[in-house]
Amino acid sequence: MILSNYTKEFSTNLKIAYPVMLGQLGHVLVALADNLMVGQLGAAELAAVSLGNSLIFIALSLGIGFSFAITPLIAEADGANDIDAGRDYFQHGVIMCTLNGILLFFLLLLAKPILYALNQPPEVVALAIPYMEIVAFSLIPLMTFQAFKQFADGLSQTKYAMYATLVSNIVNIIFNYLLIYGFWIFPRLELEGAAIGTLISRFFMLWFLWFILKRKTKFAQYFTTFKRDHLNKNVFKRLFALGFPTALQMFFEVAIFTATIFLAGILGTNPQAANQIALNLSSMTFMIAVGLGVTATIRVGNQKGMHNYKELRRIALSTFLLIFIIQSIFALMFILTKDILPTFYLDNVEVIVLASQLLIVSAIFQLSDGIQVVVLGALRGLQDVKVPTIICFIAYWIIGFPISYYFGKAEQLGSMGIWLGLLAGLTASAIMLYIRFNYLSKKLILTKTKIPNFETH
Incomplete structure (x- = not known):
């Protein structure tokens, strides 16, 4: 292997990825702003945000998973220079994502009683419910935004969603400050104020x-007037065929992280x-990996459209190598700053000590977490989604969660045991997904034929 074939x-990769990275970080910064500002109110309020967001993140993962179906289809149509197909995927994708947002909002309202049945501290549940109700409504504009974002990403125009996300964060911080603490004519709403700030920023x-x-x-040729007779159930079926397994992939991963909250x-x-502090910090580095995962989807999807399989494999491997280097740097940073980072959230000594311990485990799984999400992106570019979904389920729920559940008990390793389960699940996922990509990409090069329908395998 000549290293320059990949490093060049x-x-x-970074030109396409950095706007996605910053945009994804923008979503995390919304949660970070909530955590930092709410953390000043106390540990119970911070825990309530964590608990309220636990169900929100599960719903969010399903909605974003469906929206991810848009990107590889747009990228493939763009690679084949098929504007009509791209327009159909975009317009039907907007409809699908908006309906998903409405559905997820109502499902979250119905799911509120779950919080009472999870053996959580009563004062935390009481604070979490009204916060969750408001943030749940914000999923409607967020899901529609995702449709526009994934469409633009599929055309390799990743910077515009970044602009929107970063500017909206300024809006979120302003309204957080006004409504959490109360300023000028604005009332002091504390947690509900943080939720309203999130809602305003997402619209x-x-x-x-x-x-x-x-x-x-x-984008002009895609923004044509859409009429009812343009609806095509076959386009919806194609989006669903990619979106549903992708949503399950994200659900399986987000759900195990959510399980750590419970x-x-x-x-x-x-x-x-x-746990919330460690999750929040880990999610920032994860969003960097998501940016490269989207890049892998776009570039692999383009090469798929052109049937250039050797380039497809070489480009994909270059993204794997790049994320390995980036996540190695983050791992080192977490180890060196584990005692400092938690102090930005609150001044509770016990919480800070526990969070610093969890950051050690987080540092270790930076590599596997980054690699698994980028390999998933490459497989998504190949439109191979069903087998990776099975892999994610096995890694997180057959391997990872049992370890978290057993060793996470107070009489075992406590919080550290919970996070060791995450480490095991992410590592298993990274290894199995890479084996899958390696097999498929080599098969394409050997057969020299059009990409087969992987859904039948």
């Missing part, structure tokens, strides 16, 4: 992205607050 792709984010894309020449809550308010 780094600049192109703004959707409007901002729509405003930008509709005025750009590159398991930590059983240990008490302070372990749950520490």
Whole structure:
């Protein structure tokens, strides 16, 4: 292997990835702003945000998973220079994602009683319910935004969603400050204020992205008037065939991280607050990996459209190598700053000590977490989604969760045991997904034929 064959792709990969990375970090920064500002109210309030977001994140993973179906289809149509197909996928994708947002909102309202049945601290549940109700409604504009974002990503125009996300974060921080603590004519609403700030920022984010894309020449041919007789059930079926397994992939991973919130809550308010700090910090580095995962989807999808399989494999491997280097740096940073980072959230000594311990485990699984999400992106570019879904289920729920559940008990390793299960699940996922990609990409090169329908395998 000549290393330069892969490193020469780094600049192109980063050019596509960095707006996605910043945009994804923007979503995390919404949660970070909530955590930092709410953390000043106390450990119970911080734990309540964690608990309320636990169900929100599960719903969010399903909605975003469905939206991810848009990107590889747009990328393939773009590679084949098929504008009509791209337009169909975009317009039907917007409808699908908006309906998903409405459905998820109502499902979350119905799911509220679950929080009472999870053996969580009563004061935390009481604070979490009203927060969750408001943030659940914000999933409607967020899901529609995702449709526009994934469409633009599929055309390798990743910067516009970044602009919208970053500007919306400023809106979120402003309204958080005004409504959490109360300032000028605004009431002090504490947790509900944080939720309202998130809601306002997400409506703004959707409007901002729509405003930008509709005025750009590159997108004009996609923004044609959509009429009812344009509806095509076959396009919806194609989106669903890719979106549903992808949603399950994200659900299986997000659900195991959400399970850590419930398991930590059983240990008490302070372990749950520490768990939230470690999760929030880990999610930032994960979003960097998501950016490269989207890049892998776009570039692999383009090469799939052109039937250039050797380039497809080489480009994909370049993204794997790049994320390995980036996540290695993050792992080192977590180890060096594990005692400092938790202090930005609150000044509870017990919470800070617990969070610093969890960051050690997080540092170790940075590599496997980054690799698994980028390999998943490459497989998504191949439109191979069913087998990876099975792999994710096995890795997280057959391997990872039992370890978290057993060793996460107070009489075993407590919080550290919970996170050792995450480490095991992510590592298993990374290894199995890479084996899958290696097999499929080599098979394509050997057969020299059009990409087969992997859904039959």
